[in-house]
Amino acid sequence: MRTAMIVTVALILSAALPAWAAPTVAGTTNLVAAENGGEIEAFSSQALDEHGQPIDEWSVTNLIDGKHVVGSHTPADSYGWRTKTAPSPEDPAWVVFRLPERRLISRVVVDPVTDDPEWLGRWARNIRVSVSTDGADGPFKRVGSYVVVRRAIKQSFDFTPVEAEWIKLEITSNWGSDHSVGMGEFEVYEAIIGDDHLDQLITRLDSLLDDLKRYRDSQRYQDIQESTEEVTATPDTPADAEEDAAETDQEEAAEEEQGEAEE
Numbered sequence: 533m534r535t536a537m538i539v540t541v542a543l544i545l546s547a548a549l550p551a552w553a554a555p556t557v558a559g560t561t562n563l564v565a566a567e568n569g570g571e572i573e574a575f576s577s578q579a580l581d582e583h584g585q586p587i588d589e590w591s592v593t594n595l596i597d598g599k600h601v602v603g604s605h606t607p608a609d610s611y612g613w614r615t616k617t618a619p620s621p622e623d624p625a626w627v628v629f630r631l632p633e634r635r636l637i638s639r640v641v642v643d644p645v646t647d648d649p650e651w652l653g654r655w656a657r658n659i660r661v662s663v664s665t666d667g668a669d670g671p672f673k674r675v676g677s678y679v680v681v682r683r684a685i686k687q688s689f690d691f692t693p694v695e696a697e698w699i700k701l702e703i704t705s706n707w708g709s710d711h712s713v714g715m716g717e718f719e720v721y722e723a724i725i726g727d728d729h730l731d732q733l734i735t736r737l738d739s740l741l742d743d744l745k746r747y748r749d750s751q752r753y754q755d756i757q758e759s760t761e762e763v764t765a766t767p768d769t770p771a772d773a774e775e776d777a778a779e780t781d782q783e784e785a786a787e788e789e790q791g792e793a794e795e
């Protein structure tokens with residue numbers, strides 16, 4: 533009797549839960565891609581040439597053009613987005629994107645790679661993501677603050693599903709450059725609510741395939757970098773060799789200690 537009552541209460545409660553509390557998965561269509569109707573409605577700045585004119589190759593619209601810098605390949609007309617100045621928490625670089633219509637979203641994906649090499653320190657580091665259903669001027673509701681790692685891979689950031697038509701990306705820091713900040717691509721994905729397990733499974737597999745492709749691309753990029761480093765690396769000097777030997781000794785000693793501790 534008591535069990536039946538608990539079950540009934542649980543059923544009523546679950547029926548009363550808002551839609552987003554149902555199991556969701558991120559969809560696989562980038563809602564903010566220009567080819568899917570996504571737009572940029574406002575932004576803080578973009579790189580200018582010596583005449584004060586925007587440089588198309590560094591235009592803010594490159595964030596949603598579906599083109600990526602991969603390894604040594606840079607699309608001829610799209611280097612990524614580069615700002616005029618370096619960002620700070622008080623004066624972030626920002627972009628307001630608009631979806632074709634209001635949607636429930638739960639994931640953004642950042643490709644930090646631009647034509648500026650990683651070592652220049654211009655790639656985006658700390659970002660904030662906010663959403664609005666009112667307009668490009670907000671009010672905006674913060675969905676998360678994230679760190680984009682300094683690696684040439686696309687990075688996913690998931691959050692509780694939220695209704696959005698306008699999405700504000702703020703970049704509060706880069707990796708050390710006082711010149712500007714840049715980003716290759718910004719993507720937004722729908723939260724798909726499904727009770728149908730097969731639909732969910734298909735969506736998850738689609739998502740997994742995308743992740744695998746990203747992983748493969750990043751591995752290729754690493755391979756290219758490593759082979760470049762091998763070619764350009766200077767031979768070890770005797771001092772380097774001694775250092776290496778000392779490090780190895782230390783590592784071995786640490787391992788031995790750990791082994792003893794485990795015993």
Ligand SMILES: [Ca+2]
Binds near residue numbers: 594595597
């Ligand atoms: Ca792009």
